[in-house]
Amino acid sequence: MANNVDALYIFLLVVSGMMTVAIFTLVLVFAVRYRKRPGQRAEQIDGSHALEITWSLIPFCIFMVFFAWGAIIFFQERKPPQNSAEVYTVAKQWMWKFEHMEGQREINELHVPIGRDVKMIMTSQDVIHSFFVPAFRIKQDVLPGRYTVAWFHATKAGTYHLFCAEYCGTMHSGMVGSVVVMEPKDYEAWMGGGGNQPLAVTGEKLFTELGCVTCHRSDTQGRGPNLVSIFGKPVLLEDGRTVVADENYIRESILQPGAKIVNGFKPIMPTFQGQISDEQLNALVAYVKSLSQAPSGQTGGRKMATATP
Numbered sequence: 001m002a003n004n005v006d007a008l009y010i011f012l013l014v015v016s017g018m019m020t021v022a023i024f025t026l027v028l029v030f031a032v033r034y035r036k037r038p039g040q041r042a043e044q045i046d047g048s049h050a051l052e053i054t055w056s057l058i059p060f061c062i063f064m065v066f067f068a069w070g071a072i073i074f075f076q077e078r079k080p081p082q083n084s085a086e087v088y089t090v091a092k093q094w095m096w097k098f099e100h101m102e103g104q105r106e107i108n109e110l111h112v113p114i115g116r117d118v119k120m121i122m123t124s125q126d127v128i129h130s131f132f133v134p135a136f137r138i139k140q141d142v143l144p145g146r147y148t149v150a151w152f153h154a155t156k157a158g159t160y161h162l163f164c165a166e167y168c169g170t171m172h173s174g175m176v177g178s179v180v181v182m183e184p185k186d187y188e189a190w191m192g193g194g195g196n197q198p199l200a201v202t203g204e205k206l207f208t209e210l211g212c213v214t215c216h217r218s219d220t221q222g223r224g225p226n227l228v229s230i231f232g233k234p235v236l237l238e239d240g241r242t243v244v245a246d247e248n249y250i251r252e253s254i255l256q257p258g259a260k261i262v263n264g265f266k267p268i269m270p271t272f273q274g275q276i277s278d279e280q281l282n283a284l285v286a287y288v289k290s291l292s293q294a295p296s297g298q299t300g301g302r303k304m305a306t307a308t309p
């Protein structure tokens with residue numbers, strides 16, 4: 001992606017440079033060539049449609065190239081590929097907290113392997129931050145109260161700067177870190193240590209502890225919707241709207257259960273706003289997502305927790 005961004009940027013620079021040179025050259029040439037001479041009078045010109053159409057159409061076409069090229073890159077950068085490795089990210093004054101699906105947690109350092117698509121699912125615990133890795137040419141605001149997403153595919157081993165690119169308070173300039181890109185075998189070795197609990201398993205435990213499991217059952221008897229295989233699918237709401245069950249939808253349904261009531265259910269779920277941390281919320285979202293993953297998915301198709309009577 002970085003190469004594409006650079007190519008567009010260089011194209012913009014070259015076109016701007018050429019236009020600047022052309023304009024200044026013409027200013028000088030015309031100033032000399034059409035300078036005032038004794039006895040000469042100005043001639044009235046009534047305009048030329050051909051000329052006006054030409055000087056409108058050519059710049060228009062050039063700008064449309066900027067637009068189309070930029071839009072293509074924009075959509076590529078916005079849309080993480082399916083089956084990306086996911087990293088849940090919580091930004092706060094003034095640090096970056098990362099949690100891998102396998103359960104590894106890191107602060108201000110993010111380890112990733114070469115050649116894998118990595119999707120960052122990010123939220124903030126306080127103010128607006130911005131996830132910025134200049135070497136990858138990605139910058140994405142990180143907001144409190146919702147998820148934003150960025151993704152990258154690292155191609156070269158090394159350690160790359162990570163910055164917060166949104167002024168977020170006194171120590172904003174210290175909110176820096178690094179992305180460590182490793183050879184796959186080094187990454188496996190790094191991952192192997194620690195014996196961490198996968199995020200979805202943490203989520204499953206919370207799902208039981210918080211009592212979610214008593215209403216959200218995998219059979220049809222539950223007072224809440226069955227959550228198996230809902231992720232990424234359209235959900236029909238009580239008011240007739242249809243929304244896609246993405247990360248933000250699951251997040252909102254936990255924090256503001258009344259915001260989007262699923263068709264056929266009653267607004268009886270209590271809110272968990274202020275009662276669970278962003279990390280716990282991420283674990284719950286990861287768990288609900290894991291209920292929809294094919295057995296070949298990264299955490300394997302999980303079965304839904306069942307309430308013990």
Ligand SMILES: [Cu+2]
Pocket residue numbers: 092094128129130164165166167168172175
């Ligand atoms: Cu910040």
